[in-house]
Amino acid sequence: MKFARSRYVRHVLVPVMAASLLSACGHWKVQEMSPRQVILDTEPKVVRLTMLDETEIEVSEPQIRNDQIVGEDVKTRYGADPAPVRVPIDSVSVVATRDTNWHTVSTVGWISFSVGFFYNILASGWSIWYE
Numbered sequence: 001m002k003f004a005r006s007r008y009v010r011h012v013l014v015p016v017m018a019a020s021l022l023s024a025c026g027h028w029k030v031q032e033m034s035p036r037q038v039i040l041d042t043e044p045k046v047v048r049l050t051m052l053d054e055t056e057i058e059v060s061e062p063q064i065r066n067d068q069i070v071g072e073d074v075k076t077r078y079g080a081d082p083a084p085v086r087v088p089i090d091s092v093s094v095v096a097t098r099d100t101n102w103h104t105v106s107t108v109g110w111i112s113f114s115v116g117f118f119y120n121i122l123a124s125g126w127s128i129w130y131e
Contacts, residue, residue: 029099035092039064042097046074049087050094059085 028048031038039047039062046060049069058074060082067089072082 027099028096030094030096033095035069035089035095036064038095038097039069044097046098047071048096049092050096051087051091052093057085057087059087064089 031042033041035049038044044062046058047062047069048056048058050056059069059071060074062069062071064070069085069087069089069092071085073085
């Protein structure tokens, strides 16, 4: 049985699926330190702030200026100018940063590699063994 090679599968579907699987390997980790300490010590690229009223906002490139956390709203629409964010530190109850589970990343990587390897063998029509 010979499978047709498809540019769609190789150039569109595989990268989309790989990105989807790898993005699932991260999670939010609640920090025990104060918001000021988290941002100054760890210098995260993105933080999720939970306010005293339980609303949440994701801020990219957060910095401390005076008594405020400033940065850009992560949920700004694609292609639009990033919306600036200024949040008083006193109004933040919880700070969470992105954390990656590297065990899951390596497992997903090996599974993806194996599926791709066997797909390519099947797509070649087993001709490498029968020529």
